[in-house]
Amino acid sequence: MKLGLGVAALLALIGCEEVLTPSAAPEPRPVPPPPAANAYVPPSAASQDLARFYQRIERDLLARGLLRTDGGGPDTPYDASDLERNFEAIAFYSEYPNHSISIGSRQTDGQLSRWVGPVRIQTEFGPSILPATRQKDAADVQSYSARLARLTGHSISIVTRKPNFHVFFAGKDDSAYVVSRLRQLIPNISQASLDLVANPRSNFDCFVFASANTSSPNKYVRAVTLIRSELPDLVRLSCIHEEIAQGLGLSNDSPAARPSIFNDDDEFALLTSHDEKLLQMLYDPRLKPGVSVDQARPVVRIIARELMGQPL
Incomplete structure (x- = not known):
């Protein structure tokens, strides 16, 4: 750098015209990449308190x-009559008869409802969920979906495009995202459904919405499951098991x-x-x-007795 300045001064002293070489255009400053879609955001203190509450439960x-x-x-025996009675109560009636959290008009208590077309499941996560937890939850949903497909003989798969069964894992901080x-x-x-999602009560640790076409109110075409991310591992896995099965048509308790x-x-x-x-039985x-x-x-x-190996 000092050598360059000396040459320029010498040229000026002897009356020579300095020939300046245009300097190269300055390199633009690197622009930081935009944050990844739905990038991880640490949970708030309120969310951490809720997680501790669920751990105690x-x-x-x-x-x-x-x-x-x-x-x-051996301590929980059941026979074909039990299976028949329980299927009638669980498959033909809704856990929410007032439809307060439904996304469709299922005025069909006393009738069987289930999917006819393929069930295409996609798992989504709120920003407050750790990447490692997202991987574990996605793997649990995938494994369970494969089990359900084997049991029912129905097409149930995990997809990355055009899903019709959304499984959301979201925390207290993720309400705006989920809504x-x-x-x-x-x-x-x-609006009642949106309010429930935006401000879920603590006793609602997970739930499912299922809907059908107006023209075919007993044939499900879409479902959404919401599972709180603050739940500890076993309770969160239990929500995966119950809510997805309920979204397939076992809609009551x-x-x-x-x-x-x-x-x-x-x-x-x-x-x-x-x-x-x-x-x-549901998909027979x-x-x-x-x-x-x-x-x-x-x-x-007939089906209950066939499954239990009991005579008709």
Whole structure:
């Protein structure tokens, strides 16, 4: 640098015209890349408090012998009559008869509802969920979806485009994100549903919305499941099991169902042998969407006895 300045001064002293070489254009400053879509944002103190609240609940349930993962055993016997009764209660009626959190008009209590076309599941995450947790949850949904496809014989798969069954994992801080996404996905979603998503009560740790076409109110064409990210591992996995199965058509709970996740007593965390048979019954081709409980009863009796190996 000093040598260059000396040459310029010498040229000026001897009266020579300095020939200046145009300098190169300055390199533009690198522009930082935009943040990745839905990039991770650490949870707030309120979200962390909620996570601790759910951890205490899970510890209490486990201490009382609940949230079983064994699928049932000798202490939970059931026969074909139990299966028949429980299927009728769980598959033909809705857990929310007032439809306060529905995204469609399912005025169909007393009739069978399920999917006819392929179920295409996509998992989405709110910004407050750690990348490692996202990977684990996505893997759990994928594994469970494959199990459901085997049980039902129905087309159920994980997709990255054109989904019709959305599984959202989102926390207390992600309400605006989820509400925005739901408005994109379901333009006719009710305000009551949006309010529930935006400000979920602490006793709503997960839930599912399912809807059908107006012309075919018993044939599901779309579903959305929301699972709180603050939930500890086992309760979050139990939500995956129950809500996706309910979104397939087992839309009610029954206090008489045992061993079953379709019972509000929290005895079982994961899908049981009893529940597997309910799903097989739901997608048995001898039962059609829209059939009434009275019309279906003789067929349900036959299927239940076939599954249990009991004579008719």
